[in-house]
Amino acid sequence: MDMIKRFASVRALLLTGLAVALFAVIGQADASSKRELVVIVNKANSVGSISRAELSSIYLGKRKTWATGETVKPCDLQEAGVDEEQTAMGQFSARYINKDLSSLKNYWIKMIFSGKGDPPPLLKKVEDVIHFVSEDSGSLGYLYSDQVTGAVRVVPVVE
Amino acid sequence: MLMGCTALTRALKASRVFMIAASAVVATVVMSAAFHPASAATWGEVHFHGYFDFQYLHNTKPEGPDDPSSPPMDNGTFDFRHLTLLLDANVMQELLIRANIEFDHAVDTELGYGGFILEYGFAEYMIKDWLKLRAGKALTPYGFFNEIHDASPAYLSVTVPDSIYKADKRGGFLLIPKWITGLYALGNTSLCDGCDLDYTVFIGNGESVGHNEAQFDSNPNKAVGGRVQLSLADEKYQTGLSVFYGDKAVSETNLSENHWGYVLSLAYNLANFGLKGEYGQAKLGPRTEYGWYIQPSYRIGRYTPYLRAQSNDPDDRWPDDYWNTYLAGVNIQVNKHMFLKVEWRENMRGKNNNDVLKPGNEDFGEFKSSVTIYF
Structure with missing residues (x-):
């Protein structure tokens, strides 16, 4: 009987632990999903907006030039030590x-x-993305809005 | 019907003359781009990739007592299947060179084993996204798998569907040749939000025996063909049609056996569920061959179990020469660069299949597994 009770308490403890872990994961996901992803280009790039389809084509290697004929150079941001799907790259x-x-x-x-x-x-740091995009007029990247600096320009995405 | 065929032949001949003229123009453009004065590519412009594929195979009984490709039934065999290196050099923004060098079965030229193969080596010049020109040797663009037929990190199973891509090892002949050396035009364009169309057309040397097809064309006509692929809803639905028309030198005296073929491809991808299927038909001289497969899969985290049914009829003139295979397997992504694959295959062959060397060996089971590492 004691054995059963002990098992029951261990199970209760495990379930509680699991619930806490689950809430922590959901909370983390929720926290990162609240941050707004923005697309950035070089300041010399005159593009006014970009469509979702264009972004998809560029990031799948299907489209390699801007409308001006200049080569598009996209980059990805994947910070180390974070659940991959929750990174900026995963969300993007x-x-x-x-x-x-x-x-x-x-x-x-x-x-x-x-x-x-x-x-x-695949760049690991926010600074690397800003440097990459600010160095080449054909470059393209993405960041969370609170990570953007004056070295690059945010371009709106038309859904 | 006969008049239709004659008209088709004339049209093809006319189109060949046009393509030969066009190919000369294309070659001139590519060569002139290649001679553009430029410095050597820096490391930032050169990308290296590669993969390693090591297999363990075990048959329940041999495919045939004289078949050297049949793994032994008693204790199985290890097969150092591939070590492949890829090089992409961006010579200029619009011009690149790609090469794929494969060491097959731990090649040993001293003992005469294995193979050292330039799977592809070509220069590509981009005019627009919808028009790129390519010159060199490339894996023929047909179906979902020919361009990655040995690149095991790029597909779920241990080998690509044999009924379409390795029909020559199923008692038949290759539906479409694996490589074409010649000129290609290719590109892609967006048709609507989430819809893309890509195409490739080529003109190249015909198939040969005893000659290097990448060096000269031994038969009187050029090989032509291409592929068009349409993807909808961000690749949720994919369909494609690949065609080939050419001549094959089958002997010293017969340099131009007519060879044509097509492959129809369909795929459906919904989150973790995938379904692929292809159907192909080809004619080589008097022989008509058919092949098809269907492959569902479902990804559960690192694990992707898959099933496949495939069938090949090597020659429609003969009864009971089919080769059917039913397989079940699982692909495990061990880490970011490594896959482990395990599969079981049940093979059923008709008694008239060319690869059945001894009565009683029609049916056999195979265990196949592989470790694949890529970078």
Whole structure:
């Protein structure tokens, strides 16, 4: 009888732990989803807005030039030590490319090994993204709105 | 019907003359771009990729006592299947060179084993997103898998569907040749939000025997073909049609056996569920071959179990020469760069299949597994 009670209390403890962990994960997801993702371009880029379809084409390597003919150079941001799907890259991919990161990775494996292209460079830090975009007039990136500096320009996305 | 065929032949000949003229123009453009004075590519403009594919295979009984490709039934075999290196060099913004070098079965030229293969090597010049010109040797664009037929990180199963892509190892002939050396025009365009169309057309050397197809064309006609693919709703639905028309030198005296084929491709991707299917038909001289497969899969985190049914009829003139395979497997993504694949295959063959070397060996089971690492 004691044994059963002990098991019951252990199970209760485990369930409570699981519930706490679950809420923590949901809370974290909720916190990051509240931050607004914005698309940034070089300050010399005159593009007024960009559509979701254009963003998707650029980030899937299907579109390689701006309307001016200049080469588009997109970059990705994936901070280390964060659940991949909750990173800026995970959220950007889900929102604008309509793929989870696993599907996106599989897409690029096919593209690479069929000789069709390379994925955008994967940058680990916000500063790297700002530097990448501010250095080249054809560059494109994304950040959370509170990470943007005056070195780059935010361009609205037309859904 | 006969008049229709004659008209078709004339049209094809006329289109070939046009394509040959066009190819000369394309070659001139590519070469002139290649001779643009530019400095050597820096490391930032060169990308390296590659993969390693190591397999373990075990048959329940041999495919045939004389078949050297059949793994032994008693203790199985390890197969160092691929070590492949890819190089992409962006020579200029619009011009790049890509190469794929494969070491097959731990090649050993001293002993004469394995293969050292330039799977593709080409220069590509981008005029617009919808028009790129390519010159060199490339994997023929057909179906979902030919351009990645050995790149095991890029597909779920241990090997690509044999009924379409390895029909020559199923008692038949290749529906469409694996490689074409020649000139390509390719591109893609967006038709609407989430809808994309991509195409490739090519003209190249015909198939040969005893000659290097990447060096010269031994038969009197050029090979032509292409593929068009349409994806809808951000690749939720994908469909494609690939076609090939050419001649194959099948012997010293017969350099131009007519060869044509097509493959129709369909895929449906919904979140973790995937469904792929393809149907192909080809004709080589008097032989007509058919192949198809259907493959559902469902991703659960790192694990993606899959099933596949595939069938090949190597020659419609012969009864009981089919090769059907039913397989079940699981693809496990061990980490960011590594996959483990395990699958079981049940093979059923008709008694007249060319690969059945001994009566009683028609049906056999296979265990296949592989470790694939890519970068």
